Amino acid sequence: MKAIRRFTVRTVLPEPIAALGTLATNLRWSWHQPTRELFESLDPVLWEESRHDPVGFLGSVTREKFAALAEDPDVVGRIAAASEDLRRYLEDPRWYQSLGEDVPRRIAYFSPEFGITEVLPQYSGGLGILAGDHLKAASDLGVPLVGVGLLYQSGYFKQALSRDAWQQETYPVLDPDALPLTLLKEEDGSPAVVTLPLPNGRKLHAHIWRADVGRVPLLLLDSNVPANDDGARTITDRLYGGGGDHRLQQELLLGMGGVKALRTFERLTGGPAPEVFHTNEGHAGFLGIERIQELMSGDEPLSWDEALVAGRASTVFTTHTPVAAGIDRFDAAQIRYFFDAGLAPDVPTGKILELGRESYDGGDPAVFNMAVMGLRLAQRANGVAKLHGEVSREMFAGLWPGFDHSEVPITSVTNGVHVPTWVDPSVTGMADIMAPGSGVGGRWDLVFNVGDEEIWAVRRRLRERLVEDVRRRLRASWKKRGAADAELGWTESVLDPDVLTIGFARRVPTYKRLTLMLRDPARLKQLLLDPEHPIQIVIAGKSHPADDAGKKMIQDLVRFTDDPDVRHRIAFLPNYDIAMARTLFPGCDVWLNNPLRPLEACGTSGMKAAINGSLNLSVLDGWWDEMFDGSNGWAIPTASDKASPHERDDVEAAALYDLIENQVAPRFYGSSGKGAGADSAGAAGPSTERADGVPTHWISMIKHTLSHLGPAVSADRMLGDYVRALYTPAAKSGRAARADGFRQARELAAWTKHVRTNWSQVHVEHIESSGLSEVPQIGDHLRVNAYLNLGVLNPADVLVELGYGRVDESDDLTDTRIAELDAVQNLGNGRYLYSGTVTIEHSGPFGYTVRVLPKHEALASKAELGLVVNAG
Numbered sequence: 001m002k003a004i005r006r007f008t009v010r011t012v013l014p015e016p017i018a019a020l021g022t023l024a025t026n027l028r029w030s031w032h033q034p035t036r037e038l039f040e041s042l043d044p045v046l047w048e049e050s051r052h053d054p055v056g057f058l059g060s061v062t063r064e065k066f067a068a069l070a071e072d073p074d075v076v077g078r079i080a081a082a083s084e085d086l087r088r089y090l091e092d093p094r095w096y097q098s099l100g101e102d103v104p105r106r107i108a109y110f111s112p113e114f115g116i117t118e119v120l121p122q123y124s125g126g127l128g129i130l131a132g133d134h135l136k137a138a139s140d141l142g143v144p145l146v147g148v149g150l151l152y153q154s155g156y157f158k159q160a161l162s163r164d165a166w167q168q169e170t171y172p173v174l175d176p177d178a179l180p181l182t183l184l185k186e187e188d189g190s191p192a193v194v195t196l197p198l199p200n201g202r203k204l205h206a207h208i209w210r211a212d213v214g215r216v217p218l219l220l221l222d223s224n225v226p227a228n229d230d231g232a233r234t235i236t237d238r239l240y241g242g243g244g245d246h247r248l249q250q251e252l253l254l255g256m257g258g259v260k261a262l263r264t265f266e267r268l269t270g271g272p273a274p275e276v277f278h279t280n281e282g283h284a285g286f287l288g289i290e291r292i293q294e295l296m297s298g299d300e301p302l303s304w305d306e307a308l309v310a311g312r313a314s315t316v317f318t319t320h321t322p323v324a325a326g327i328d329r330f331d332a333a334q335i336r337y338f339f340d341a342g343l344a345p346d347v348p349t350g351k352i353l354e355l356g357r358e359s360y361d362g363g364d365p366a367v368f369n370m371a372v373m374g375l376r377l378a379q380r381a382n383g384v385a386k387l388h389g390e391v392s393r394e395m396f397a398g399l400w401p402g403f404d405h406s407e408v409p410i411t412s413v414t415n416g417v418h419v420p421t422w423v424d425p426s427v428t429g430m431a432d433i434m435a436p437g438s439g440v441g442g443r444w445d446l447v448f449n450v451g452d453e454e455i456w457a458v459r460r461r462l463r464e465r466l467v468e469d470v471r472r473r474l475r476a477s478w479k480k481r482g483a484a485d486a487e488l489g490w491t492e493s494v495l496d497p498d499v500l501t502i503g504f505a506r507r508v509p510t511y512k513r514l515t516l517m518l519r520d521p522a523r524l525k526q527l528l529l530d531p532e533h534p535i536q537i538v539i540a541g542k543s544h545p546a547d548d549a550g551k552k553m554i555q556d557l558v559r560f561t562d563d564p565d566v567r568h569r570i571a572f573l574p575n576y577d578i579a580m581a582r583t584l585f586p587g588c589d590v591w592l593n594n595p596l597r598p599l600e601a602c603g604t605s606g607m608k609a610a611i612n613g614s615l616n617l618s619v620l621d622g623w624w625d626e627m628f629d630g631s632n633g634w635a636i637p638t639a640s641d642k643a644s645p646h647e648r649d650d651v652e653a654a655a656l657y658d659l660i661e662n663q664v665a666p667r668f669y670g671s672s673g674k675g676a677g678a679d680s681a682g683a684a685g686p687s688t689e690r691a692d693g694v695p696t697h698w699i700s701m702i703k704h705t706l707s708h709l710g711p712a713v714s715a716d717r718m719l720g721d722y723v724r725a726l727y728t729p730a731a732k733s734g735r736a737a738r739a740d741g742f743r744q745a746r747e748l749a750a751w752t753k754h755v756r757t758n759w760s761q762v763h764v765e766h767i768e769s770s771g772l773s774e775v776p777q778i779g780d781h782l783r784v785n786a787y788l789n790l791g792v793l794n795p796a797d798v799l800v801e802l803g804y805g806r807v808d809e810s811d812d813l814t815d816t817r818i819a820e821l822d823a824v825q826n827l828g829n830g831r832y833l834y835s836g837t838v839t840i841e842h843s844g845p846f847g848y849t850v851r852v853l854p855k856h857e858a859l860a861s862k863a864e865l866g867l868v869v870n871a872g
Contacts, residue, residue, distance in 0.1 A: 103723060116136070134718070138216050157171055167574075186268070195260075208222075285371075289352060317375055382412050390598075452691070474571050515556050516652065520657065606622075613706055615701055618635065762788070781837050786802075792830065
């Protein structure tokens with residue numbers, strides 16, 4: 001018989017051990033080893049059967065077992081100690097509390113996905129894992145963050161393979177009552193509800209589930225509620241499911257419904273309102289519209305222009321996308337259709353459409369671009385690595401015409417990873433190298449106190465554990481593909497714990513080039529089966545269900561791994577998730593990453609490998625471009641930009657094979673190898689001989705990697721960067737905009753309108769220079785006089801700059817320096833003389849120019865308004 005209804009009954013715990021409930025529902029256990037060990041000690045068999053899920057574990061324990069535990073003084077004492085430790089963690093001051101009054105009282109962090117733990121499968125890949133690490137690090141540091149997202153009924157899909165190696169997707173339905181979540185309720189006990197109007201008189205209602213990520217509450221909106229019609233109930237069915245209207249409604253609920261959920265949460269808990277709103281990628285961009293609606297309908301209503309200024313001041317936008325194809329874009333007519341239904345009744349729909357319009361060269365004015373809206377709604381924006389910041393400035397330069405790409409106001413904060421989540425206890429057990437929450441990344445340099453033999457032994461144990469996990473997962477995968485037990489004896493000898501192990505795991509869009517290693521199958525076979533320096537490779541990754549090109553790459557790779565000649569040395573593991581990653585990252589000696597440069601925004605998987613003592617073998621893209629130093633791994637050379645895609649893959653695959661054969665493998669096995677002594681693409685050093693069976697140069701690279709990359713790739717460092725560079729300035733700007741009844745916001749809006757209306761009158765009429773020798777030479781003082789017409793504007797409204805430096809053959813300035821010119825004379829009728837002097841400090845071709853920009857104390861950058869008048 002089949003049940004017609006299914007629900008989860010929560011456990012009632014005896015009073016002496018009731019704290020287990022709090023320990024299970026606060027997700028700190030997902031990165032706090034002592035708490036996990038406590039649960040395991042209560043019943044190791046049930047803990048394993050629950051797949052290390054405390055809520056599921058407690059649901060499996062019998063009443064009799066609980067009664068016995070409650071009468072065991074040792075158990076009661078250990079639970080009480082763990083509960084007290086959690087209380088101190090949640091309440092005691094941490095790093096953030098030492099920073100003073102300027103920092104924001106609360107920050108709202110919006111993201112479409114959060115990867116906290118495999119128990120809460122609300123993530124698909126790097127964006128979600130990064131968001132989860134962001135929350136965990138904020139908790140450790142005491143940063144008062146509140147997360148906002150959606151609760152997907154099926155999360156992301158589970159991946160399996162068919163017999164012919166084609167990706168298969170399934171969508172198991174999640175029961176929120178069986179997850180570490182609590183339903184936000186009104187004082188009368190009824191569920192708190194967020195409601196959005198939909199076209200044709202329909203309504204979208206959502207409940208709010210709360211997850212506690214240490215100190216950080218995470219609010220997840222769920223549309224699967226009885227008050228909704230069938231269409232509305234399925235809006236939060238799947239992460240990135242559907243398209244068109246379905247995706248748009250998800251993003252409306254995330255952004256606009258998310259702000260409403262925050263206000264409900266503030267009302268019910270009495271907490272402070274967020275002073276900063278962080279939009280993690282464009283999916284959540286509609287939060288800015290809801291905030292503008294609040295300001296336009298408040299007790300002292302602001303105009304559209306004023307509300308836009310006030311909202312932007314306290315908003316941070318992070319872009320993770322290095323390619324235009326990765327951005328959500330909708331037909332402008334779709335946006336109008338939904339907003340005409342009254343989603344933001346006081347906000348003119350035409351103004352909303354302008355926010356997302358691609359009104360720049362090369363854009364499509366009929367399209368509504370979510371990233372473009374996100375940038376226009378935020379006064380501060382960033383990419384997620386230094387190189388990605390450069391790519392983003394070039395990618396979105398159309399929004400700031402007339403400015404050099406380097407001046408586009410998008411900075412960068414390089415991603416980091418939450419060390420306690422991703423580092424294996426065996427690694428931290430070697431030395432006390434972590435201090436979570438310290439804000440300084442811990443004492444990673446202490447790894448130099450550990451003997452080479454101990455490090456080598458730890459690395460082998462981690463490799464051995466990975467081998468065991470691969471064998472188990474591979475056997476399970478083949479059984480799902482239809483193989484019988486009698487066919488699978490070979491899986492018991494897959495991989496070898498003494499062979500150099502290379503890992504590769506990530507999402508599978510084509511630009512990440514999963515199959516670059518297959519460019520020359522014979523060469524790859526030769527490397528796998530080398531009699532002296534064999535390698536083995538473990539691969540995992542999911543392709544988006546609609547991406548047949550990605551699925552074909554997986555199929556091609558798996559067919560290669562099925563070859564009986566090599567299947568003991570290379571394995572593809574389906575259903576890549578956090579649980580798999582915890583064994584995969586520590587167990588690999590080398591982490592491989594070979595995207596098309598510069599299309600990798602950051603690539604944090606390599607960071608997770610590095611903190612476990614793995615060496616990176618990667619194209620210089622994302623984080624590796626700024627942190628590779630020649631001693632922490634190897635850089636795969638990239639082909640010329642002029643090469644065709646086919647030629648590029650050939651060149652870079654050949655470079656990859658050569659590095660593995662002549663440098664990586666010989667160094668791991670402790671032999672000189674070909675070219676191991678002087679390595680132009682990787683670490684340089686002496687011959688890599690073994691000492692007492694240990695490859696000493698390899699171990700030195702591990703120590704160098706841990707000591708240098710450990711603090712650099714830590715999410716503690718990342719959060720510190722966000723707090724200093726973005727959150728605190730945004731909080732200050734937001735406070736200034738709101739002060740005295742939004743006086744500054746009103747003034748800035750009026751000033752901006754005045755400047756934009758009259759900017760066409762501004763021009764540089766004439767430039768004169770003096771002070772140079774007959775033959776200009778270093779040390780000459782160049783005096784520049786610029787005659788400007790500002791029209792109805794005045795000198796207080798503008799910044800006049802002299803740009804000077806070397807020039808190339810096209811007369812473009814390079815190594816540009818900037819000096820401000822001063823208004824020295826009012827010539828009447830809007831005309832002014834500006835003047836200034838600079839010293840020539842370089843020989844060779846020299847040039848200069850003058851430009852005029854708007855100036856106001858409330859602007860975050862001189863390029864913010866996208867207005868500039870250049871001479872010439």
